[in-house]
Amino acid sequence: MNPLAMRLGRQGFGAMRLRDQTGGDADRDPVSVIHAALDAGITMVDTADAYRNEELVGRAIQGRRDEVLLASKFGLVWNDEVAGGFDVRADPVYVRQASEASLRRLGVDVIDLYYLHHRSSAIPIEETVGAMAELVDQGKVRGLGLSNVSAEDLRRAHAVHPIVALQEQWSLVQRDVEQELLPAAADLGVTIVAHSPTGHGLLHLTHAAGKQVADGPRAILDKIARAHKAMAGQVALAWVQHRQHAHDLLVVPLPGTTRVSHLRSNVAAGGVCLSDDELRQLDSFRAAL
C-alpha cells in the first residue's frame, strides 16, 4: 500500500466549514477545533483553495506540521457572478499557479495530498495529472488525489501517475460511489476518502428535524444508536468506517465540524462496532434512496 495512504488514519478532519468569525464561542474556535483533531490522533486535515480558509488552516497547524497529513485541492473557481456557481480550471498553467498560491496561503513547503477538485470537460485528465506529477517531482506535493471524477477519469489518471486517494461523497444517504468508482478504486489500490459521511449533517439531526430521511430507515438508525448508547450521527459515521471490510479497500471517512465538542463525538464514533446484522439493517437506507 502507498505509504502516504497508510498515514491517512481511520478518520480525517474536513475543514471546509471553518471560519475565523465565531462570535467568541470557545467551542467553535477554529484553531481549537483543528488542535482537538490532532490531539485525538487525527492526521489528515482536508481543505481546498475553494474553501477560502487555507490561511486559517495554515495558522492552525503551525508548530504541529509534523503531525499533519495536509490535503488541499485546486480546480474549483467560484464564479462570483452566479450564486453558488463555479468554473473548473484544470489546465497545466493553472495547476502550477494554484499550487503556488495554496503553498503560500498554507505557509508550508509541501502539500502532502493534492487533489483535482472536480473533473474538467475541457482539459484531458492526462494533461492535468501530468502537471500535478511535476509538482511531485519538484517536491511541492507528496501524493495526488482526485475528486468528483468518473471511473474512466480515475483509470486514465492513474496510468499517468499513481493516484493515492479518491475523495467522493459516501454515506448512508449517498451511495453512488459504489456503482463504478469503487470497483475501479479497488482494482487500482486507490484509497477512498469518503466526504460528507453524514450527508452534510442530515444524519446528525434528531428524528423530528431530519424529516428528509424516510421514517423506516431513520427508526432503524435510532434503534441501533440506542443499543450502542451512541448518537445517530456516530452510527452513520461508523457505517462508513465499516465499508472497508465490506469492500476490501481502505476507506477513510472525512466528517467536518466547526465545534470541538462535535469533533470529539465524531472521533468517538470510531469505537462503535456494528454487527453484521446491524449492517444488514442499515441497508434499508439503500432501499429508501
Ligand SMILES: NC(=O)c1ccc[n+]([C@@H]2O[C@H](COP(=O)([O-])OP(=O)(O)OC[C@H]3O[C@@H](n4cnc5c(N)ncnc54)[C@H](OP(=O)(O)O)[C@@H]3O)[C@@H](O)[C@H]2O)c1
Ligand atoms: N471533494 C468535495 O467535493 C467535497 C464536498 C463537500 C465536502 N468535502 C469535504 O468533506 C468534509 C465534510 O463535509 P460536510 O461538512 O459537508 O459533511 P458532514 O461531515 O457529513 O456534515 C457536516 C455537518 O454536520 C454537522 N456536525 C458534524 N459533527 C456533528 C456532531 N457530532 N453532532 C451534530 N452535528 C454535527 C456540522 O455542523 P457543526 O459544524 O455545527 O458541527 C455540519 O453542519 C468537508 O469539510 C470537506 O473537507 C469535500
